Every structure is written in C-alpha cells, then in structure tokens.
Amino acid sequence: MWWLCGCNMLGQPELDVPADAQAQGGSDIVEVSCDPDRVPVQGAMPVLSDNPVPAAVPPKEEEATPAKERPNLVGSWVLEKVEGDFDALLKEQGMGYMMRKMAKSMSYGVGRVHQTIEQEGDVLTITVTSPKGTTVMKFTVNGEEQDSRDPYEDKPIKIQPQWDGDALVMATRSTAGAALPTVRRFLRDEEMVMELTTPNGVSAKRIFARKDKT
Template identity: 30%
Template sequence: MADSSEKPDLTGHWVLERNDENFDKYLQAVGLNWFVRKIIAKANVSIDITTEGDKIEIRTHTPKGDLVDSFVPGDEYEMKNIMTGKMEKKTGYWDGDVLVVEPVDNENLPSTTRSLKEDCLLMTNTVKGVSTTRYFKKK
C-alpha cells in the first residue's frame, strides 16, 4: 500500500474525451454484440469521484444509469452492475499512485485502474487479457 503522499487527488467531475483503439476489442471480450458495442462507443460518459475520509465513491454516469463503486481501499465490497442487474464483489486498493478496482473470485469481470497523466484521468479496463484505456478531462 502506498502512503498518502503518493496518492493523487482523483476527486472531481471527469468527462470522457476519447477511447483508445482497443475499445471495440475490449467490448467484444466483455461479450457484447456489434450493435451494443456501437452504441456504447458513442455514448456520453462522465465520472464523479468523491472522497470522505478514507472512503472513495466512483459514480460512472452512463445513458443506462449510474454505476457506483463505494469503498474503503483494502476492503471488499459489493456493487450492483446496472448493465447486468447482478451484484458483483470487488476490492479497491492503491498501488502506488494508481487506484485499482478488481473483481473478487470472478475472472470474467473486468479489473479497472485509474491514474492521472498530466491533466487526464486514465481509466484502463482489462478482461480476459484484453485492455483498453479511456481518457477523461476534468470539468
């Protein structure tokens, strides 16, 4: 675990600027059909990250609704995936200056890292060996 001086301030409202070239391959690995992938690729997405003490809340706003990850780094938690309607067990933790959120006991669910590079929030999702990075700007 990193000490607090290594942890970047990810709080704020972040708006999707672009996806990298692997985004469609990643969505295929998730198991989405062509039509759904095309809709998702064009969707407006934003993220609100807040902290209260040690607790971090990441609220991802999508056209289908909000995905909410709320956790204390190092602790296991559950969240409802609005895309599937199922509850998922996850754990979040700091790895140096990178915030990592991983599924617990389910390799078919994506893991996500969030980090800052210059003025961008980079969100990298990986599932079944396929990764994609999404670039967000603070608004």
C-alpha cells in the same frame, strides 16, 4: 587430567584433554585464569566475549502506499476520448455484434459519460452518469473484496480496490465468480486515465477531462 577454569561458574562444558597433556601426568589439576592479559595455558577454556551477539532483526513488512503518493482523483470528470481496441474489449466481455456496433456509433460514450469522485480518507464514492442512467459506487480502499455494481452494465459485481503507487486499482468479478476487467485509475497530466484490462490481457483506456477546473 582435569582442566578447570576459575571463571567456569557459568556452567561451560568440559573440554577434551589434549593428548600431550595426558602424557605429563595422571590426575594433576591445573587451574587456568581467564584474565585476558595473561598468556593462556594450552587447553584452557576460551575467554567469553563481553559483547553479546545482537539478535537478528526481522524484515520490515511492506508498507501500504503512503497517502502523499496516492493520486487525487476527487472532482467531476467527463469522458473525452478512448484509446485502444474497445471493440475487442467488449467482445471479450460477451457483448454481441449489434450492441458493439451501437456502442461504436456512440463513440463509446465520449462526451456522454460523467464521473464525480468524492473521498473521505480511504472511503471513495464514485457517481457515474451515462445514457443508461446513474450508478453510485461507495467502497473502502483496503484490499478487501466488497459488493458493488457495474456502473456501465448496472449488474451486481464484486470489487477489490487497493492503492498501487500512483494508481487506484480495482479487481472485479461477477457474483458467479467469473473474472471481469481490472480497472486502473491514475492521473496523466490534467487527465484521469481509466485503464481496463481483461483476464486475457486485452486492454483499452477511457480518458477523462476534469470539468471543474479552476
């Protein structure tokens, strides 16, 4: 027996004929209405829903840190104090004993290191003045690797700056590819914290006070 539906103009596949229906006759054709108000006949094609299945919504890509959450680092700063084991940090960077001893005798630059930070959109300019001289770093905070100079060693380096919540994070490496400390700048009360962390996890902080308080 063939089972035909009056609304089968949509090209739905034919249904298998139930065994009990085959026993009732040979080639009778039964027309089945698709009216949902009528009692369906056994074996009739299921009524198609008028409500289409909604398409899957792709997940949203993670957005960059909104501008309102970024720290305002603009201003003039002076190194006020250091926190952590700076000797271990410098040793891991390859600095010899005598140079580390000299750095310690100078309190690691406290009162002698100054930073001036300017910002236009995502373009930052950081001018660092220390007993070794003045170095200017200008870069775009976009997560891409860029050429720069180490303001404390005055050597060419590669930097990868990006916003991370309330911090400016800068991954650094030498031009030869060796990983250098990651620098993280963020505000803590009225201070700017410059946290340095080596690839092996040794960490120390430079704490800057704002010079241009109003």
